[in-house]
Amino acid sequence: MRSSLFVKIFLGFWLVTIAVLGSWMLVNQYLDTLPFADQQAAPPPPEAPPRRMILRLIYSLQNAPLENLPLLITTASQEHGVSIWLLDRRGNDLLQRPVPEDVVEVAGELRGGRRQAFGSGGDERLIAHTIYREDGRLRLVIGLPPPRHRLLGVLGANPWLRLLIAVLVSGLVCYGLSRLVTVRLRAVGKASRQLADGDLHTRIRVRERGGDETDALARDFNVMAEQLEGRIQAQKRLLSDVSHELRSPLARLRVALALAMDAPAKRGDYLERMELDIERLEELIGQLLTSQQGTITLDSHIDLVELLRRLCDDASFEGASQGKRVSLHTTLDEALVASHADLLQKCFDNMIRNALRHTAQDSEVTVSLAQEGSHFRVCVEDRGPGVPEAELSRIFDEFYRVDTARTREHGGYGLGLTIARRAIEQHGGSLHAENTGSGLRLVVTLPTDT
Known part of the structure; x- marks a missing residue:
């Protein structure tokens, strides 16, 4: 009875049929054994x-x-x-x-x-x-x-009363069947109303596996509610983080403007400071828009070998002053993938710069590229402190920083990996992080352009 609704409906149909026919036949059989039972009434x-x-x-x-x-x-x-x-x-x-x-x-x-x-x-x-x-x-x-029982006499004399009893028996069976089938549907309806009223913790009690289609529906509802709660919480965190990130440069702009008005002799210095904060605001807003970008059209192609070699050379040049190096390891001569504008370039640039920022001095960031079946696999591995295992899945969230005390001047806005993951997913690939024991490895898979 728990395997599917088809089994319940099928068995329920035959139970009702057997109940009606059985009750009718039993009554008739009993009355037929009484000589002239209809005369007793x-x-x-x-x-x-x-x-x-x-x-x-x-x-x-x-x-x-x-x-x-x-x-x-x-x-x-x-x-x-x-x-x-x-x-x-x-x-x-x-x-x-x-x-x-x-x-x-x-x-x-x-x-x-x-x-x-x-x-x-x-x-x-x-x-x-x-x-x-x-x-x-x-x-x-x-x-x-x-007559020993007056009711038997009445039944024997009135076939319509026997029909009524059969209808009542079948009605009780159908009622029990409907309760069995719709109890889960009513629970889903009630939970949906609670969720619509803002109770994001609403869940339906259901077994983890097995059951019929209504149990599967309840499990799907719980998954949906959990994802909805996570998205709403993420949106709240995003709004709070954006407000926090915007508040500091706006406050500095207000202070610089007041000082420029009070000290005309130093107005040029204050204007330069205001220009710097405005540029940072533009950068933050641009990264936010990129991180929230929807679906894209893959209308161009890019060679990952050439792209990664250029980005590694640029990163090595920037890290040379601290003894940091970025090297590319690949046996491929060419690795073409479908792309959209310079989105993949921004993605890998963010990943390599993030690894360069966290790797130790006088160490090397390793970038490897290989083909695995119908996908290209790109790994970016640093020699830094890594990330706590409990935090690995959160480093791709907006404004997330492992070191909460790090400011944007030292650690960026916490949007680079968010943009990278979204860009990779929009290209049909995936991005995840893993600790290596000697640092952090970012693993990217992208479909080949076939």
Whole structure:
């Protein structure tokens, strides 16, 4: 019942069908075993057809040999718990028993062409029927015992009531089935409303694996809610970080402007300071726009070998004063990938400069390029302190810095790796970081241009 909705619906359909047919057949079977059960509620009109037991008894009495009739009467009386009299034309019982007046009276109503009559005697209800045999006409009188349960009598007399009971039984089965199927859907609906109201911690209690489609839906909802909570929290952090990063240069601009107004002789120095802060603001805004860039069109091609060799040479030149070197290791002569403008150049430039910044003095940053199947693999490895394992997945977040005390003058804005990861993903690749024990390695995979 837990494997799929198809199994539940299929089994539920057959359970309802079996419940309806089974209840109907059980009631009919029980009532059919009671002779004239419909007479226990109210006597039918004279033309009402007899029940199956009466029909079988009448058929047997009409066709059995005369010497077998006493045995048939005795057996039927004991089997069905009824009183049976078989009277001849003079009103004498075939078994030579005394005939009660009530039986004589109801048998006397079978005159002319009348074949059936009804009456009562004491607690019994009487029914009389004419039997035609080759040796003459006989009158059969059956005394029915009083009903043990009035409800059975009502059921026997009213087929619509039996139909109502069958409908109620099937309704209960369908209700239980619907509850089984929709309980998870109601939980998802409730959780969706809570999530829409701002409760980002809303989750649905569901097993981690297995179950039917509704369980899979609940798990998907939990994943969606978790991702939504993470994105909203990231947006809040981004807004807070942007506000913090913008506040400092704006405050300096305000101070420099006030000082320039108060000290005209030093206005040139203050204007230069203001120009520097304005350039930093432009750089920050440009990096923010790049980090939030949406889908792009890969409308050009770039050779990774040539790009990385040029970036490594530039980085080595900048790090020479501190004894830092950047070297490229590859056996490829050419590695073409689809690209968009200079986005990949900015990506690898940020990665190499980040590695150059964190590598130790008099050490080397290693950049390697190799082809693995339908992808190129680029590794940028420094000889720095690395990153705590718990922080590896966060170094690609906006404004993230391992050293929270580092300022933008010494460590940038914390957007370089964010831009790099987004650029790589927009090119159909991936970027992740791993500690090597002697530093940090950034691993990039990009699809080949095939």
